[in-house]
Amino acid sequence: MIRSHLLTLTYCTQRIKTITGNVEGIYEFTRLYLAIFYTFVALFYTCKIxxxxxxxxxxxxxxxxxxCVSWWNHLLFRLFRATIWMVCVFRLIFPNLDEYLGMFAAMLNVPVxxxxNILLTCGxxxxxIIHVSMGSQWRSGVDPQGPNSLITSGxxxxxxxxxxxxxxxxxxxxFLALPSIFSLLCLIIGIVSLYRQALVEEAHLAQVHPDDYAHYSAKTRRWF
Incomplete structure (x- = not known):
């Protein structure tokens, strides 16, 4: 009986160590991955432009x-994108920085x-892919001289x-890769900025291509 309890206790202890090790492993992997990921994002957009x-x-x-609304959206989005990049790089150098981000301990697990990481990468x-498919027609913001035609394919x-x-x-x-008050704030501001910018750009397209855009918007959802 005692031996059985000892074996059970040993097994539970090993499982706890394994789970803890997995959490620590993906936590440290994500710390490195986020720093590399957002550095690549910054280089990608800079080089593309x-x-x-x-x-x-x-x-x-x-x-x-x-x-104007679009100007504020661009300013906020650039500010938070730069802030996210710097935070991810600095927390790689200074791990104790996490103490000031307001981490949600309950969400610090392997599945979350x-x-x-998967959603971040796939997004x-x-x-x-969309950038490549748009080619030279890609613009950031509202081009007062365009676009010459609507993109309705792909x-x-x-x-x-x-x-x-x-x-x-x-x-x-x-937010899921780095569950914290900081990333939640970035998520909320990012979504609000995207929504407001979508309204601005759709209004512009409706003005430049009133008939075509009315037909397009009638059969295509704003988001998904």
Whole structure:
């Protein structure tokens, strides 16, 4: 009987160590992955904007007039994207930084953080695919001179704002990968900014292509 209890206790102890080790392992992996991931994101967008502008000879980023809705959306989104990048890099160098992020201890488990990494990666890979499919027609913000025509094929067959959906999924993934007050705040502000920007861009398209956009929006959902 005593031996049986000892074996059970030993087994439970080993299981606890295994689970704890797995959590610590994915936690440290995610710490490294987030730093590398957002560094790559920053390089990707910087290089894309420079290369496309140089090859086309046209501006690619249109934040809008100062203090307009689109301008504020771009400012907030850039600010939080830069903040996320810096936090992820600095927490790799200074692990104790996590103490100030307001971590949700109950969510620090393997399934949640693993799902976060997957959503984060899939969301960004989808944005890259959409970027490539749009080619030189890609713009950030509202181009007052365009677009010359609507894109209604590919991902745009299923959503009027597939890029924003993918970014939103990636933002949700970040929250799950780093469950904290900080990442929740980033998620809320990111989703609100995407929603407000979608309204601005849809209004512009409805003005430039009233008939085509009315037909397109009638049969295609805003999100998914």
């Amino acid at each position: 420079i290369i496309v502008k140089k090859s086309s000879g046209h501006e690619q980023v249109f934040p809008g007039q100062r203090f 953080m693993f799902a976060g 960004f890979l989808t944005t890259i 991902f745009f067959r299923f959503s009027r704002n597939p890029m924003f959906v993918a970014i939103g999924v990636s933002q949700l993934g970040f």
